[in-house]
Amino acid sequence: ALNRSWHLEHFVCCCCRETIEQNIFFEKSGKIYCEKDYHSVFSPKCNKCLLPIFDMCVMALDKTWHLDHFTCDLCQKMLVDEEGFHEFNNNIYCRLDGVNKIAPRCFTCQQPIMDNFLSAMNKQWHIHCFVCLDCKRPISAESVYEHDGQPYCFEHYHKRRLCRCHTCHEAIFGAFVAVGCKKFHPDHFVCSFCRVRLSLGGFKIREGKYYCVACFNRLVG
Incomplete structure (x- = not known):
């Protein structure tokens, strides 16, 4: 073997x-290996089972x-035939589980955000989910009013804050007169x-x- 001769007991x-x-047998740099040890030393190792890979393999993420x-x-689904995968914290996921694991969650519906989103109040929303909590009308990040961690339009923010005129009992949106614990529209x-x-x-x-x-002076005489 290898253009050399061995005693049988020396061919090890x-x-x-x-x-x-x-x-x-296998030869590497002039040394002889049995099949098991050759693969153990030189064959790539599977990242999952840590055993040598003898034939076809997948190479990804080094x-x-x-x-x-x-x-x-x-979910343990095989990824060889999948159209892509996600890596997160040294784990690999199919596309569906990767989205559920990695994608930010909408604060309102708690579903993954897959495309455009709106960021406000240190939270993220689907565009269609960013609405006033009371009237459900869409609002923008520039016009939102926050109360107890929830988004409101201008009108319902003031209604929630209970800033109401003592005379007409309607919400006060601008300037007001405060007398003790009571508030009034100036008019x-x-x-x-x-x-x-x-x-x-x-x-x-x-x-x-x-x-x-x-x-007052006329009334009290």
């Missing part, structure tokens, strides 16, 4: 020192696999008798009603 594998009695061991780490903070607009510091209170100084 350089690793295990077992006699090679059959014609199956690793090798037996064909039937290149599978999704979640609704008026004298209960003559209906003139009141100013802070220029009114009196009697039996829960607000009066200008002149009307």
Whole structure:
């Protein structure tokens, strides 16, 4: 063998020192190996079972696999015939499980976001899921109002905040007059008798009603 002659007992594998009695042997750099040790030393190892690969293999992510061991780490589906795969945290996934594992989740529906999305309030949404929690009308990231971690339009944000006029009980969206714990639209903070607009510091209170100084003095005599 190898253009040389051996005693039978000297024709041995350089690793295990077992006699090679059959014609199956391998030579590498002048050394002789039995089939088992040659594959153990030189053949690629399967990333899953760690055993040598003797025939066809899959090469991906700088690793090798037996064909039937290149599978999704979640559902165990073989990936050889799949149209792509995902790698995440040193695990491999089929496309479906990869999307479920890696893709960001919509804050509203909790489903994976596969395409365009909207980011606001440090969360992500499908475009069609980013709506006011109360009226369900679409809102934009620039016009959203946050309350208790939920998105609202301008109108329903103020209704949720319960910033209401003490006189008309409607939501206050802009400037207001605050008297104690009560709030008023500026046009609704008026004298209960003559209906003139009141100013802070220029009114009196009697039996829960607000009066200008002149009307108050006439009432109390």
